[in-house]
Amino acid sequence: MAEAKFEEALIKKLESEGWNYRKDFSNISINRLEQHWRDILNEINAHKLNGTLLSDIEFGLVLQELQRIRTPYDAQLLLVGAGGVGSIPITRDDGSSLEIEIFYEDDVAGGRSRYEIVSQVIFDDLPEGLTTKRIIDVALLINGIPVVHIEEKDEHLQNQWSAFEQLKGYEGDGLYKGLFAFVQVQFIMSQHSAHYFARPNAFDNYNKTFVFGWRDEKNEDITDAFEFVHQVMGIPALHRLVTVNMIPDASNDNLMVMRSYQIQATREILQRMKEMENSGLIQKEGGYIWHTTGSGKTVTSFKVAQLLASSPRVRNVLFIVDRVDLIDQTLENFKDFAYVHFKNRIKKVNGRELKRELKHKGGSQILLISVQGLTKAVKNGLKNDDWNVIIMDEAHRSASGESVQLIKTAFKKTTWFGFTGTPNFYSDAINDVKTSRDISTHDIFGKRLHTYTIKDAIGDGNVLGFDVTYFRPHWVVEHPENNFSEKAYEKEVYQSDIYREEVVQDILTNWKKTSSGALIAGRRQENTFQAMLAVSGKQAVVHYYNIFKENAPHLNIAMTFSRDESNESGTKEQNEALKKAIKDYTEKFNVPSILEANDPARAYMLDITKRLARKKPYNQDKDEDRLNLVIVSDQLLTGFDSKYINMIYMDKMLKEGMLIQAMSRTNRTLDFNSKPHGKVRFYRQGDAMQEFVENALRIYTRGGNDTFQEAKEENDNQLPKDLENDDILAKPQSQQIKDLEEAVSRLKELTGDDFSQIPRGESDLKEFGFCCEV
16 A cells, blocks of 8 residues: 555544544644644633633743753653643743643543644754755644654555654654654554554664564454554553553653553453452452563563552552562662652552551552561561552562461452563473472462563564573593592582683683674674673682682672571671672772662662663763673572673573573663674583573463463473574574575675676565575
8 A cells, every 4th residue: 555545544544543633734834733732722721721821922931841851751751740730830921820731641532632633744944954844744642742653654664664764863853842842652654564662762762672563462463554553543542552651761761662561461450450349359369460581570560550559449559579689679660660749659668667658548659578578577467458459579489488378368358469471380290390389370379361471572572582502611530439429520510610710711702702792884892791690609609709800800890699697607708708899899980889878788789780781870881880790699680681781601500480580681672783682601511401491491482371281281392493493592503604604605696706796687686685684
């Protein structure tokens, strides 16, 4: 379908979904659209204007306020305002003050919200562009404010991505200023393809990785543009998309839009709560969400917690994490994602503080506490009969042992929801398959409400597959003793100086290659990525740290583990080593405030996570801020995200869910050219680890089962090759080289040995292009 015809059909479909096409405000200049907004402001503020419409000077003050919008993040905060009403303060001509209302977050399809379509809007004063005139395809207005910009193209794939470049070019031209600074979401559409993304905060941050398609509730891709409009762009869906489904990210001055599976999971939980409210029957087991690690569970769980805390029937939301060191990280993330008026309702509490906050008479709150802290409080007599909601992060680990039953007994009317990327399944005794738990996630939380597996996420480009390699050290036992088994010798080897120095040397030999980014103008961008080294035990953390300090003084290395307050042998020495590492860190990076904090170890961990994720104040891409490698035992292997970590070195044995969790520290998307896979290198028992990796990936790519027996039956016939074909595992380097040699050979046939000839005929040209992509 030609672009003009498609635009006409698209507008008709939008009209059928609740939008009003304003032909009288199409094919006009942006200045006339501003006057249209002025008319709407006069209408929706009539109760405040007392019969005196906005004068030219007063409306000029409104437009002047728009000049303060630097990013879509700023625009979102202005739209939502305080308590869901966006407003702009002005001083009227008579000297009185007035808050001009501009947007109503909660007035979805209500009397105060107007939904309009305009097309072919003309921008004829763009001094930042190479041309001063641009014409956009379609904009969607709510109360006269353009919140959505749509660019259409014909069916050719390259044309669709040219629409992305076109939108990026508009950013460079300075189009998104003034009234169009409000644009929150951009759409790229053709008849059989539709994508959307949150408008980036700068020209350089336009990234195809964060352009999303849409999956329906059955996890099927929606490629028909008109069905996409029905599910995503109708009223009330679009109004919710640009309000409820947007996440402000204060740490990056950025704006995120929720993906389809995040929106659907949120709806499922809200629907479960609505069912209980309607029936009057409160159930403890609300359900759980299985969203693969790296797919944005933190964002989804925050949005769910925020919406439930805003529900009049829910007294409080208790957000439970399984480790104390994750509480500060979660609190910081949640406050970054919250609007200003909601930040004070998010609190970190211990058991004593929780008891007080549960008696709080004000609005519902989000109370963050560790499962250990809550269990201790319950053992000390804490009880509550209000309808609260418990949300458990990393539900595969948090909900275990006696804690769950104790808490459920103490909180009789509390509904539980869980979020996990790796649910627990039952062991399969018949096939001699043992999982790490003897209780399933389903048993704790009830039915699974939504599933989004690692296979789904890789297919959508929301997470990366894995490039896994295995280091197999060569060692021979000389003069063996009869009373030593092979496993005992192996243990001695893996704890030896020689072995660990060999591991460090392997890391350093390949450091430049593994930490480099994309190839630009024939040169690799060095020092682009960071890495983690996961080892077995605190003693190993300290040992490896000292080896790196001696052999790699040019790298910035940190180590971390949980303090041990027991009096067991060796704990005091380990704690002293941690104190020394913290002192090294503060001196290297000039952050003395860590040592001055009430809890230096916690401040140290928080600074490490900010540095690895390049969050404020480490988001300026300065080499002196860069932490190259962090050595861990258990910390940071779950619940921590950084798209700048592309490699994890593993000198420890893990299985199933914990293995997937650790590997997934590397699979956050950044730029496919520089980071096509998350890299994992195993140093210990390579053959066994290869089997563990393939087994874990089989379990957590299939989905759809809450017992291990069913999962095993489905997975028995899946071969390692299937994991490669699904892009879950990268092909071995030998196979990649072989594939490349075949492509180069064919290119020579098409263009000559020196690649100087032009391919003959259209079919050869197409094949040439395909070979180049390979």
